[in-house]
Amino acid sequence: MNEGRTHSMPCDDIPYEIDFKPIEEKIKASRRILIQGPDGLKPFMPSIVGCLKGLNSSAKVYIDAASLYGACDLHLEVINSVNPDLIIHLGHNEYPRSLGYQKDLDKILSKVAFIPAYSKARINETVVSKLSNELAQQGFKKVSLTAVIQHANLIEQVKKMLEHQGFGVYVPRPAYKEMFIGQVLGCEYSAITLAEKLVDAHIVIAGGLFHVLGASLSASKPVYKLDPYRQEYMDMHPLRERYLKKRLYRVYKAMDSRTYGLIVGSKTGQSRKWLENQFIRLLQRHGKSYIIYVADQLNTQVLGNIDTSNIDAFIVTSCPRLPIDDLEDYPKPVLTPGEAIMAITGKIDRYIFPW
Ligand code: SF4
Secondary structure: OOOOOOOOOOHHHOOEEOOOHHHHHHHHHOOEEEEEOOHHHHHHHHHHHHHHHHHOOOOEEEEOOOOOOOOOOOOHHHHHHHOOOEEEEEOOOOOOHHHHOOHHHHHHHOOEEEEOOEEOOOOOHHHHHHHHHHHHHOOOOEEEEEEOHHHHHHHHHHHHHHHHOOOEEEOOOOOOOOOOOOEOEOOEOHHHHHHHHHOOEEEEEOOOOHHHHHHHHHOOOOEEEEEOOOOEEEEOHHHHHHHHHHHHHHHHHHOOOOEEEEEEEOOOOOOOHHHHHHHHHHHHHOOOEEEEEEEOOOOHHHHHHHOOOOOOEEEEOOOOOHHHHHOOOOOOOEEOHHHHHHHHHOOOOOOOOOO
């Protein structure tokens, strides 16, 4: 596919809107291009490569085959081995630098173009009407409206529909300048938490449960998912309660821990020195011992390898979704930063997510 003649397949064949115009000149000037993207975009990579080749037929285009979950993971080893002039990181915008990027990444970041891939799925009026009825029945009048990046193109349309139904709709700005207005990430919900005082409920446009579960764990007001793929809405309260019960049990179990395994991340955007230092101070202040581990990948096997009898609980500062989504069944408590703060300080009146 990369070499010789290519069949130039237009990018509009795929169910995503991808706009290469802002980086057209860079594409034309590059000899080696590396494309990165989440697994959901992988089936469309041949079409995307065809589209790039239409702009620069002599460029050598590489597709990063490894799984990629966010802009927090730029796969440095792949970048170093390909040595591209241009890295096109599809489907995500830049990860907030102050949340975790290592300081020496500026040179790499200057070569990265973050290009969103907006889903072509739309929301129909019927599902917004049904959601509006539910909100009205609950007595909600003002709502925040946010979206994951692939559905950020629906925010304006849904806002108008809800306003037409008589709701006050607030599209909140996240705390980080790298993010779009109204955007949430799996680990970043400041748009929602900053809007809490202004609204009665939150609506998040997203497919799947990953982002909306995080939103409901971050928010204290009701969260509703609006799903463009399934054309349905969902009240997140029952799922939130189920998860909270499980997570609070882990927090309780960790409260008597004397020694913590502090697992810090080494992925490009998951190296959170601020959080690591905050925990070292907190653990020292509360007379706890700790052992620091660095991990690129973290799963039950890695955890099993580092686990010893003198470690009572683990704190993960890399991706706060790992303890909740992947390491839930580990025999010892594996905590997110927010949960670890609760366990160490003993303040459990408010669930903290993610940090
Ligand atoms: S939730 Fe995890 S994988 Fe997703 S952006 Fe945040 S740190 Fe990265």
